Amino acid sequence: MSQPLLPRRSVEEFRARNRGGVPPEILEEAAVIVEAVRSGGEEALREYATRFEDCAPDAPLYLTRETLQGRLDELPEDERNRLERICERIRAFAQSQLGALAPLDTPVPGGRAGHRIDPVEAAGCYAPGGRYPLPSSVLMTVVTARAAGVRSVWVASPRPAPITLAAAAVAGADGVLVAGGAHAIAALAFGVGPIPPSDVVVGPGNLYVTAAKQLLAGEVRIDMLAGPSELVVIADAAANPAWVAADLLAQAEHDPDALPILISLDPEFPSLVEREIERRLDDLPTAPTAREALANGGVIVRETEEEACLACDDIAPEHVQLSVSDPETWPERLHHYGALFIGERAAEVFGDYGVGPNHVLPTGGTARARGGLSVLDFLRVRTWIRADSDLDPDLIEDVAWFARQEGLEAHARAAEIRRREG
Numbered sequence: 001m002s003q004p005l006l007p008r009r010s011v012e013e014f015r016a017r018n019r020g021g022v023p024p025e026i027l028e029e030a031a032v033i034v035e036a037v038r039s040g041g042e043e044a045l046r047e048y049a050t051r052f053e054d055c056a057p058d059a060p061l062y063l064t065r066e067t068l069q070g071r072l073d074e075l076p077e078d079e080r081n082r083l084e085r086i087c088e089r090i091r092a093f094a095q096s097q098l099g100a101l102a103p104l105d106t107p108v109p110g111g112r113a114g115h116r117i118d119p120v121e122a123a124g125c126y127a128p129g130g131r132y133p134l135p136s137s138v139l140m141t142v143v144t145a146r147a148a149g150v151r152s153v154w155v156a157s158p159r160p161a162p163i164t165l166a167a168a169a170v171a172g173a174d175g176v177l178v179a180g181g182a183h184a185i186a187a188l189a190f191g192v193g194p195i196p197p198s199d200v201v202v203g204p205g206n207l208y209v210t211a212a213k214q215l216l217a218g219e220v221r222i223d224m225l226a227g228p229s230e231l232v233v234i235a236d237a238a239a240n241p242a243w244v245a246a247d248l249l250a251q252a253e254h255d256p257d258a259l260p261i262l263i264s265l266d267p268e269f270p271s272l273v274e275r276e277i278e279r280r281l282d283d284l285p286t287a288p289t290a291r292e293a294l295a296n297g298g299v300i301v302r303e304t305e306e307e308a309c310l311a312c313d314d315i316a317p318e319h320v321q322l323s324v325s326d327p328e329t330w331p332e333r334l335h336h337y338g339a340l341f342i343g344e345r346a347a348e349v350f351g352d353y354g355v356g357p358n359h360v361l362p363t364g365g366t367a368r369a370r371g372g373l374s375v376l377d378f379l380r381v382r383t384w385i386r387a388d389s390d391l392d393p394d395l396i397e398d399v400a401w402f403a404r405q406e407g408l409e410a411h412a413r414a415a416e417i418r419r420r421e422g
Helices: 011-017 024-051 065-074 077-099 135-148 162-171 181-190 207-216 241-252 269-281 287-296 305-315 348-352 393-405 409-416
Strands: 062-064 104-108 111-119 122-126 152-156 175-177 200-202 230-235 259-264 298-301 319-323 339-342 379-387
Touching: 011 259, 011 298, 011 305, 024 181, 024 207, 062 065, 065 162, 065 175, 077 135, 077 162, 122 135, 122 181, 135 152, 135 162, 135 200, 152 181, 162 175, 175 181, 181 200, 181 207, 230 241, 230 305, 241 259, 241 269, 241 287, 241 319, 241 348, 259 269, 259 287, 259 305, 269 287, 319 348, 339 348, 393 409
Parallel strands: 122 152, 122 200, 152 175, 230 259, 230 319, 259 298, 319 339
Antiparallel strands: 062 175, 104 111, 111 379
């Protein structure tokens, strides 16, 4: 009997993978590269970019706004229009997110307090360029940074395809660094050549990218430590097996390490999906990659909706697709995921390619702690206090008392000196 394309798995198997993290040997290699760029600047960056064939030895490391615009102008009109439409959808959603936030000004004892919401000054956005060019990641990161109001936005991508450069132009990037891996993340973080030091570095990448972000997280803000992409499809007997198969294959073709997972409420449904997958693999150009990822993923069968929700929450996946008969009753029962796709028609690929919400999402179980990339990643919430001329005596006494509980007498006296005399 042949091995099933989607093997039966336990929740524990998937949860155990979430504890892997970046292998120590890759962290060590990335640390050497990061420190080399820190101390050697552009010379070290060029050496690594050449060694890893990010760009030709005599090619420019930095592509200017003018060059990016040239690539955009070379696109056929139909392709340019499509790129601009997708960009506008992402921008509209990010601007709506920004509009949901507000400064705060509220009374407090002795005066008023509040917060301001302001963008960071500079952001670095990474776009992978290995297995496939990912201009979508350029749009998702750069457009969101610009919508937040970030003044300087640079992209780094190894061997960027013309469509990647065109996407950088449409999104409003200041330029593109033709480099990838840990050296590119270090260059964005520290600033090299025309690139200013970044306050925030975002975007998905390989293990070396992830390792560099982990190493630099104490010096610059990062979005998340991204791992292989994940999709959980929750399906019942009413689901269309052909559509579920298409969704799982779309996830599987990303990478051999991708995780396409089916949680089925019907024990017979997985065999229908597997039949559809096998049929579609025959003419799929990315079938070798997809087959590896399918073997990496698997099927979990649960009897009740509550059990299915618990299984999904235990995995805390990047994407959840609800291919069930009554999807509107599910969102309140699911608690840990990066992005939710409600109903069979809301395919996960629509999230990948610009319906609006961001596709840079938490993986490896980190959806328990954070959501996807948004304008919030590029903003700072900074508080303020304004004191009235006559401070509340009780406030002063409370502050002084608490300071003395911690043994900080100068703190107490700094409060008491502001007590109204007479």
